[in-house]
Amino acid sequence: MIKRKGFIFALLLTFTMMTVAACGSNNSSSSDHENEKVDEDITLQALIGAGLAQPMDELIEMYEEQTGVKVEVNYNNNAGLVGQLEMSKQGDVFIPGSQRVIDSMKEAGHVEDDVFGPLAFHTPIILVAKDNPKNIVSIEDLAQSGLTIAIPNREGTPLGQSAYEMFEELGITELVEKNEIITAQTGSEAVMAIMSGEVDAAISELAAFQKNREKLDAAQIDPDLNVLHAFMGTVISYSEQKEAATEFLQFLEKEAPAVFQYHGYNIKGEIHQ
Numbered sequence: 201m202i203k204r205k206g207f208i209f210a211l212l213l214t215f216t217m218m219t220v221a222a223c224g225s226n227n228s229s230s231s232d233h234e235n236e237k238v239d240e241d242i243t244l245q246a247l248i249g250a251g252l253a254q255p256m257d258e259l260i261e262m263y264e265e266q267t268g269v270k271v272e273v274n275y276n277n278n279a280g281l282v283g284q285l286e287m288s289k290q291g292d293v294f295i296p297g298s299q300r301v302i303d304s305m306k307e308a309g310h311v312e313d314d315v316f317g318p319l320a321f322h323t324p325i326i327l328v329a330k331d332n333p334k335n336i337v338s339i340e341d342l343a344q345s346g347l348t349i350a351i352p353n354r355e356g357t358p359l360g361q362s363a364y365e366m367f368e369e370l371g372i373t374e375l376v377e378k379n380e381i382i383t384a385q386t387g388s389e390a391v392m393a394i395m396s397g398e399v400d401a402a403i404s405e406l407a408a409f410q411k412n413r414e415k416l417d418a419a420q421i422d423p424d425l426n427v428l429h430a431f432m433g434t435v436i437s438y439s440e441q442k443e444a445a446t447e448f449l450q451f452l453e454k455e456a457p458a459v460f461q462y463h464g465y466n467i468k469g470e471i472h473q
Contacts, residue, residue, distance in 0.1 A: 242444050243270040247285060249297030250275045250386045251322065251359075251405060252431060255456070255463045256295070263451055269444060277386055279356030285310050285436065292439040293448060297322055298358035298429035310437055316449040317432035320460035321469035322387075323406040324362045324426055326419040327394045334400045337419050339366055342401060343375035350382045350393035350402035358429035359387045363403045365427050410464025428469040431460075 352360035367373040384390040394402040409418040435445045
């Protein structure tokens with residue numbers, strides 16, 4: 201009888217040890233799996249034009265929900281984006297406010313050859329106060345004396361570049377510059393200047409007028425004169441996640457036009473070279 205109890209005890213002890221070992225193995229496997237999942241998590245670093253923030257925030261949220269991929273964004277004007285990329289040589293996705301910037305960065309080797317888009321177009325417009333008290337109906341009217349005008353940064357923004365190209369085409373640059381010019385670092389700052397009554401007119405983006413129709417009026421620019429800039433995207437040459445960056449850009453190429461159109465942007469313009 202004693203021997204039988206000893207045998208049963210031995211079996212129980214063996215079973216217990218096997219169970220403990222199995223649990224340990226399962227815990228180890230689970231831990232390894234969790235580590236693999238963490239290793240597979242992807243966070244993309246995107247450098248994007250400041251004027252695209254609202255629609256891009258919406259698109260990024262859509263992409264993160266669909267894929268689980270995280271997208272961290274640095275919004276800045278074109279000059280700021282270029283400076284950051286040249287200095288840091290880091291990032292995955294590059295979407296400035298103009299195709300021209302991509303072209304120059306491609307020549308310098310900072311971005312890849314493949315370009316995705318256009319997602320939409322920067323379309324300059326002249327914003328004025330409600331009821332247009334200065335009677336500004338065309339870009340030529342910005343040459344009249346005594347005005348205060350907000351113009352986005354000429355070197356750093358596509359809107360500023362477009363404005364001065366149009367002034368030069370019309371031969372009115374000197375006359376415009378005799379007025380008081382407030383340089384805005386982004387199109388949004390130009391909108392704030394006209395909204396606050398600080399200026400008589402502001403060069404800004406068509407979408408800004410669409411959002412503020414009840415508060416502002418606008419003077420359209422002759423389509424034959426207006427200078428549009430395309431929003432395009434590309435992969436940064438220094439990215440270590442080029443496949444994931446490409447997939448994100450492919451998503452944008454498909455989904456972005458509808459979202460940008462909803463936010464008042466022009467999606468049918470022509471790329472200005």
